[in-house]
């Protein structure tokens with residue numbers, strides 16, 4: 001164990017205070033109340049300006065969230081050898097510190113699942129974990145569908161389900177991830193006391209729906225390249241615009257670069273539903289969004305091609321670069 005000297009602890013508390021100060025200015029992060037009639041306009045504005053927003057009055061019962069949270073907490077508290085029985089993430093399974101297969105590491109352990117297959121869960125009571133997962137995923141999928149329909153409405157895309165049908169399709173290639181960031185007090189050795197939980201990246205899919213417990217750590221990058229901390233809110237969801245939606249809107253929406261810093265004393269647990277299209281789906285700017293003689297910024301590709309290319313990349317890479325028209 002690393003014994004922390006006093007200066008190291010002081011330095012760390014200084015960083016914590018700075019993060020708390022950023023939380024005093026919540027208007028920075030758009031909050032969309034899904035029960036309000038004008039929420040579609042707020043969503044469009046947030047997707048254009050941040051590629052990110054928080055959702056309240058989302059309709060997902062807290063009971064489903066808490067149930068999955070306690071199942072996940074139980075899973076991550078099992079001995080490592082038990083968790084490893086789930087199988088290595090290739091790409092689905094239980095992962096510890098290694099993210100993807102190209103050398104990325106983080107202070108995180110996780111379960112990565114496809115939403116199309118019943119997961120192989122090596123726990124004492126896999127059935128209750130499976131039920132909790134399925135109920136949670138069904139509720140979150142419904143909310144994500146509503147959000148994508150509001151996006152379509154707000155952008156005047158017809159039919160209303162033009163975007164949502166991609167993730168509602170039986171063949172949709174959506175992914176679910178449970179991330180556990182253990183407290184990192186013992187490893188507070190890296191530069192200025194920051195330990196990376198999950199390195200900076202954009203999500204490849206259409207949108208991602210994130211919920212975390214009340215532990216801070218998530219940061220998003222603003223258009224000017226600066227990073228801001230997202231104050232945790234266990235009662236709300238956070239939506240990320242992914243690369244695919246950036247392409248479908250021909251760059252009007254930007255996928256948000258984000259990362260997670262590990263916390264020295266508290267565990268962070270997050271649950272993320274990544275809404276992906278079917279593998280055969282062509283990802284291209286929607287013709288109805290192309291005004292006048294506006295040209296597509298991207299070469300045409302399928303989700304399968306994009307995903308295959310993504311899996312050869314490192315987390316922080318700009319994956320869309322290979323698909324941009326010169």
Ligand code: GA4
Pocket residue numbers: 091099100101102104112175177201202203204205274310311312313314315
């Ligand atoms: C980032 C978003 C999702 O967590 C994920 C990640 C995937 C993985 O963990 O297997 C990737 C990463 C993510 C993009 C680049 C590749 C693939 C790790 C990695 C280094 C599940 C996804 O779809 O893409």
